């Protein structure tokens with residue numbers, strides 16, 4: 001059952017006009033960005049949004065940010081999920097919505113942010129950049145659009161750079177799997193990319209509502225696994241130590257994608273990147 005309490009800002013798939021974005025510059029970043037005129041919403045959100053914690057482990061509300069090229073289906077994925085949770089919120093197509101999920105017998109409240117083009121253009125260094133707002137990330141590409149797959153890889157690299165010291169849950173999502181004949185990115189490539197970029201992976205179809213529930217439930221599990229300290233083990237230390245080399249490997253992977261020499265990328269062994277219930 002969803003705990004969506006109030007609309008923060010209305011949004012269709014059309015990005016917000018940049019004029020709106022400009023109005024936000026220099027203001028209190030997050031609250032202004034998402035709820036410029038709703039005091040009640042600000043009051044409700046202030047506890048979570050203004051919290052200094054960035055690893056998502058101690059907050060009542062966890063910010064999950066959706067990133068990806070325009071048109072890959074971010075809004076559609078959120079809308080499906082919203083519809084299951086809260087019809088009213090779905091109809092309003094809020095850009096940020098809050099819901100409480102019951103996963104494995106425990107409730108977790110997520111604040112899901114769907115970023116548009118204007119938000120994505122914000123300087124990575126600025127405090128209201130989507131790269132800095134999330135406690136967890138869903139990076140979406142369309143399996144019918146190779147360029148969006150390459151963008152997703154770039155976004156993963158940018159996230160690594162921006163949030164280096166943090167162990168943030170990230171799920172790479174290949175959407176639009178229903179468009180079988182138009183597929184440009186294979187499931188193996190998506191999986192290999194997730195292994196190289198050290199994140200989880202799932203393919204979805206917003207149209208068929210395939211794997212959307214699994215995606216959001218998986219995100220809750222990924223957050224919990226970190227919260228429970230499961231990743232303070234040797235595995236995370238080792239992963240952190242090889243961060244530098246991973247970035248280099250990621251860059252090489254991306255270069256191979258650009259040159260379309262994708263066969264070599266598939267040699268990467270698929271670990272458990274498709275299992276969203278383990279680290």
Ligand SMILES: Nc1nc2c(ncn2[C@@H]2O[C@H](COP(=O)(O)OP(=O)(O)OP(=O)(O)O)[C@@H](O)[C@H]2O)c(=O)[nH]1
Pocket residue numbers: 012013014015068069070071072073074075076077115116117175176177178179204205206207208
């Ligand atoms: N066939 C198919 N179409 C989809 C799917 N997901 C989204 N679409 C369509 O793709 C188009 C773009 O979807 P959006 O959800 O607006 O994409 P977005 O990533 O939010 O785009 P921006 O708002 O521009 O950032 C719409 O026409 C959707 O109906 C899917 O799984 N399958």
